[in-house]
Amino acid sequence: MPVGATSGTADAMNRHILVMGAGAWGSALALHMHRTGARVQVWARNPASRLPSGAMPRLPDWPLPADVTVSDTIPAKPDLILVVVPVQHLASVLPLLPQGVPAILCCKGVERASQTFPLDVMARVRPECPGAVLSGPNFAHEIAAGLPAAAVVAAPRMEQALTWAAAVSSPTFRLYASDDCTGVQLGGAAKNVIAIAAGTAMGAGLGENARAALITRGLAETGRLAAALGGQPATLAGLAGMGDLVLTCTGVASRNYQMGLALGRGAGAEDAAAALPGVAEGVTTASALLGLARAHGVAVPIIETVSDFLAKTLTLEEARSRLLDRPLKAE
Template identity: 40%
Template sequence: MSAHAKIAVVGAGAFGTALASVAAASGGDVTLIGRDAGSVEAMRTTRRNEKALPGIDLPQTLAYSADAAVMRGAGIVLFAMPSQAQREAARSLAPLLAPGTAVVICAKGMEKGTGRLLTEVLEEELPGREIAVLSGPGFAADIAKGLPTAMVIAARTAEIGAMLAQALSGPTFRLYPSTDRIGVQLGGALKNVLAIACGIIEGAQLGDSARAALISRGLAELSRFVEAHGGEGITVTGLSGLGDLVLTGTSHQSRNLRFGIALGRHGTAAGWSGDLVEGAFAASVASGVAAEKGIDMPITDAVARIVDGTLDVKTAIGQLMTRPITQE
């Protein structure tokens, strides 16, 4: 495995396409793998992924395939499918991944039903491979357009992290290596929960002061959760925590924020017409884990209960504002 290894990106949605695009534009040997042969052929012909990233040209050097077998021999494989699909993908693709292959998780969430981190899930399904995680503030369209973006790549060792950062970074896409896989993953997963909460505040017209208070108190909550899982609390003040939350908690490009706005306007999830967002799954999982471990997570608990319909927005705000006053 080296910085010049063959790279395969599994998942031709917006984020997978964007990551494949920047890696290929930087001179890498990159193949984007999608499930639908027709869509893959359309990308090969037009050099665009109009469904996921309309109007954005993809590099001439990027290769495409609907055959997962092309990932044989790849030194770096990016898993760019949703968090709840990671275990199934790892299990089905395991025969194609040689020992020592670096598998990079490009999803933000925890496994529903088990509450496990995605690194734990993939290490169980893919023993002998190097499992890393990519997270941080980066919208797919911005990345694919070549707009300046900085994110984090967390690996088991500093050496592996540095190699992956070099292999996947480009002139407009910078990855910072880390060894705190726990903190980086939980920052990426739970910032989606806090982004929903920011949306609720916006939808309920509670003001920017309330949003600022929620971001700061939410980060304190996230730090407690990270430390309880053996991660480093300071990680949440970086790109994969604060940076990602500022992006998804303020930009209307964020589906989690828009979902929260619908909750804030209508009081329940009934006002949302799209698919359930990652933050909704993460809120439920994290709230359950926090209860089991005795971690104080009032914002996460409130979001989970609003999403599942057992708490209305007005009551949730009242409960949060009347909690006992303690030291910050």
């Protein structure tokens, strides 16, 4: 049946969706797809951690419907796959993908070893698989609650992006299409790093003005990097750029923002990460994005400062001074 069947139609009711990853975002997307009428199966590395009652040791704290199966088996031919594992583990999960089934990658970040985005990892590991990415301002618990939200599905061809955006959309979760895979993936990766900076500033008591400056200048350096990588700077003004940047730098539910808050209050990086209710992708993405920016000769002072601060080559006070002492220039 057509992958792009609109939710609520007979086709949508018959679709078989495989969600790979049972963390906060995978569980929320499984629940969302189930609401569209699709038959949903979740693959988990360790299905026992997702108990039949819906109880989980940590996040997510919402139950999945009884007819959403969670197991470590992969069906032969689902209609569509959502891959929802952290970026650093993507390459180890992709070999499990059934042959020839379109896969939408829902993670945000840069693979550290290769300094590449999720769709590049897919092209390397499973070049024959049709792929897209989903990114935007979406806290998992709000999607799980069915609250209204929007995001972007990006694929190399607009026609594919439109088809897969329709396949995931519902009356409460509106998916826009884009063919700027670089811009969309960069937006999702960079916002996590800048959210660590914003959280750190707030945790250290530097104030709301400082956070607004970090958001705005963070968007400026992300736009410069997008242009150098062949993306469209205009994409960074959209949901996967500014939308997600604002949410993650101001929403207290963000794991990346929480990571920054703890660092700003003086916690060590390991302790701060261990206390989080899930992965903070910005921690591993910071150095990867910095490497990418350096390779393209683009100045990314906020990303560089976060990367150095996380690597402990910079104290908090030195990080603050480095950003404020930069030469004055035109905005």
